[in-house]
Amino acid sequence: MSVASVLRKTFFVDLVKGLAVTFKYQSPKEIYTEQYPLQRPTIAERYRGLPRLNVNPDTGESLCIACDLCALACPEHLISVKSERDPKSKKKVISTWTYDTSRCMFCGICEDSCPTDCLELSQDFEFATYSRDFIIDRERLETGLVPKVYER
Amino acid sequence: MPEDTLGNSSAPETAAAQAADAKSSVGSQGEPPVQPAKPTGEEAPKPLAAPAAATAAAPGTGAPAPPAAVPSKTPAAPAKPAGPVPEPWNEPLPNDLMSRFGSAVREASTYLGQAYLVIDCAEAPEVLRVLRDECQFDYCVDLTAVHYPKREATQFDVVWILYSFTRNQRVRVKTQIKDGDTVPSVVGLWPTANWLERECYDMFGIQFAGHPDLRRILLPDGWKGFPLRKDYPITQQDTEWVRENLHIESGQ
């Protein structure tokens, strides 16, 4: 033990160093808390939130070609796609597309597998509900969830 | 002083030597435990010999692919239709073992550059002891099993994955046992095998002879069935246990 270390020990230098750090951070400028409902977090562009089924903005038709790839790719098998043949154009047209939020782990594999950029995981992350209707259907996914505005 | 304790790894070899001196099992050759990455017997796949273990695995394909996972189109062919095959592992180490244990070491091969030995279960403790004591495989990385219910004679592969710090080499030691056979425990050789063997017992029901405390580890005591066996479906649950202990009806 050198003299310096004895002195440092006697005068609590090690403790004072720590105290200085905590003292410094008391400044209100250092506060990192995000007051969530008032302060909106910035969501990254690639955020994997609730899925959205994109529609062609010009025609309003769904981009989905009912290829079923997303349902096949899903590790939890929670997507179910049902299609029917359009009698006029003889094309396969999506009839129902349902999705179970309660089992989804937002891995993004369905998004990767979609050949037409129809299925996309959106930046919507607020889908807590007071009811147990976790299965979300096509209409709701096409319009997207309406962001909640919190009131007291 | 605390500042001195971690020399920021400026003197690594001395520290390694210290550790080696503490007990002779580390770095007894006097060389540092870590060599710069040299592909010692690894990373050199050359397709050659018949895949013994692999072919044994093939008939054991228990679970058929679910129909949902196979689209109507033919599945895309693998890039290399033949695939790499095991090749003989020609090095002093396996040759020594072969000559010493004779037919007990049934196979010494490398697959994709990874060496493995297939040995007789009866000789397993001795082979493993030699591997640890004489070949410096002082670190038991993992111990696990694979279930092949369709195989006629032996239903389980028990796999020890060993690593040697001095050789910087990994080897898998495999043995094949019948359902219900006991495997000699290696807890005496590597204390780390304790929990690994317990887990193996928990998941496969393989008995390890000489294990100090062979109980279930992840599943609760009294659970019925061994989940990682192929005849244990993924949704199966010991409903009786759940009802008795959790006082709920199983949600399956």
Place this chain on the structure above:
Amino acid sequence: MTTSHREERTFLDSQELILNMGPQHPSTHGVLRVILKLDGEKVIGTECVIGYLHRGVEKIAENRTYAMFNPYVDRMDYVAAVSNGLGYCLAVEKLINVEVPARAQFLRVIMTELNRLASHQVWLGTHALDIGAMTPLFYTFRDREEILKIFEKYCGARLTTHAFRIGGCQYEAYDGMEQEVLTFCDFLLPKIDEYEQLLTTNRIWVERTKGVGVISGADAIAMGLTGPPLRASGVKWDLRKAQPYSAYDQFDFEIPIGYNGDTYDRYLVRIAEMRQSVRIIRQAVERLPQGPIMAKVSKMLKPPVGEVYVSIEAPKGELGYYIVSDGSLQPYRVRVRPPSFVNLQALDQMVKGQLVADVVAVIGTLDIVLGEVDR
């Protein structure tokens, strides 16, 4: 909450106290349950009861295709999800014998090292909290937030990232990622100094950690300890150097080691590792090559019949995947070699003869994540 196990007293000396720590104890890092046999405050024996978080990941793997199983591995060591994913992808790539493009390898290194930083920050915060220093937790979590923001921007998720795919990376680096990562490196180093200011020389911290949970190098190897616990015992072994994967051989970094194998050395080793990670990240960003990020891999992956064991240096130790393929779409068997599980096994040896307060210190220093212990 916790109750004593009085019925177990029958076979024990009546002077001993059985203390049931967990699974709802504040410092068992989740749902670890340790049954302590105490003589006064001295620990004379421990028994870990694990499995409360067992989800059967290995069984799930046998029922999923190779690509489908990828997101599940994130859920094992959920504070180091990227490392888990890297290990799994490397194992499957080895199985199908695919070489990953250089750019993808570098991106993987950046992400993995960022994840190592995040994991060590979580460790530091919780470890300090266990020993009673409350504040480092908030500082480390604040700084970890920057990493999570980078993760979110890169791959769209903060915790369970699913950042890599078999054969490379799904996501190209976002605009300005290089700059952001470098800025983060500059931001983090002074913060690490600050953590050290709070703890490294603090006499209470030193007393609480020095000589606690000592394990010698030979014992550490025998117990299968890997990662920082092994290195703190003086064994200079890091898979990134010993058997480099994913372009780690192209970076210049050191393996910090300790000498005494005690909690304090493990602390110093991890702190030094954080600095080395920053160093690796800087090199990787500066030398990030151009090119494709995905190798040619079939969508319906059917590896040839065979088996591989591939392991990486996860923040907590050697994370290995032993995959057996039967040539079908699904792995025949996936075995995960979890570092936390094996490291936790050394708890008994490390706390025997020490005090109750040291038990929490040692649990903290082993840096276990129960999601990985129980899988």
Place this chain on the structure above:
Amino acid sequence: MLQYVTGYLSQPVTPGEAGNYIWALIYILVVIMGVSGVVLGMNWGERKALAHMQVRLGPMRVGPHGLLQPFADALKLLTKEDIIPAGADKLVFSLAPVAIIVTAWTVFLVVPFGRTHAITDMNIGVLFMLGVSSLSVLCIVMAGWASNSNYPLMGALRSSAQMVSYEVAMGLVVVSAVMMTATNTNVGTLSMIGIVEAQASQHFWFIFKFFPLGLIAFVVFAIAMVAETNRAPFDLPEAESELVAGFHTEYSGFRWSLFMLAEYSGMIAVSSIAVTLWLGGWLRPFASIHGPQITIPHYWRGGALDFAASLLPALCMFLLALFCLVGAYRMPRLRTFRIQTAGLTVFGLGLGFIGMVLLCPPVRDRVQDIFWFTAKIGVFMYLFIWYRATFPRYRFDQLMRVGWKVLLPIGLGVLILTAIVGVLL
């Protein structure tokens, strides 16, 4: 009536000394209510200060900047279900929190907030305080034992060992401070008021006396008092990462809140000992310097510095009021924040009003002592919070080592040296 009140208040003697039971009762009520109120305030203050040190905001929702949070918590605790564990000793279990609050409050009998602002002046005041405050060990052991559970038992064991051993060192340095009172007079005193008056007459706070002996004694006391109150870094009896909550693990609701109240009251009590013994009690800094004589108001017969110092309490209140008003001004302009903003404004205006009252001449003179005493205690409270934010926790054996092998020898040395120096001078 008013005349009687002001007349009584201007007597230079405490109600206990005067034997005036009615006033003593009033004082007791005021002190107990005041301490409880301060504990509530501290609850908020600690959470806020701790939060800010940890780059958090702390309570923000109940009331403006969480000002009403302690009240909400108190309400919640009072309405919680009263749980007594099945295996507990019911009588002792319910007695322990009551006993601990009784001891915590009894201590305040002799705390001199000012020359006359004490309930009574005992000639064994220091001894009384130390004695009564060590009774809380008993209550903690009662609580831990009665819970019939392992963690509380271990917490109680730790607590008893810890408090007993730190009391030794504490007692030694207290004696050294008591010895300092005897320097010029050869007659020492154990009376709390007497000790402060000795500091006044010697023109020395005892922390500076026989430098560095007084300082060392003070530091030893400052460390021991943290251990005595079971606060970080000596919070082993309730170390949440080891013993969940220590001796009060099994307590909840109202009983638990009594433990909290006692803990914080204990902090105030030991701080007041420290303030009284070493920091000059109610004396303001540089109390012996008066500055030039001024004669502006007829009732004022002091110096300019005295006059300036007497304005300080009011100024402090104004500052706080300003703080609140600025805070109210900076509240987000949202409909949801209307009530909060209004509340903060009212709070600030209230503080301003109190400041105005404090400016009035008779109140101003009477309040000064209390102001300085509280201010000094406030510093200690801040230190308690600051330690908690910064330091890790000692282990039990290390704690005992610090107590017996470090503090006790130092305390003993200080005591002997003080005695020698005191005799020589």
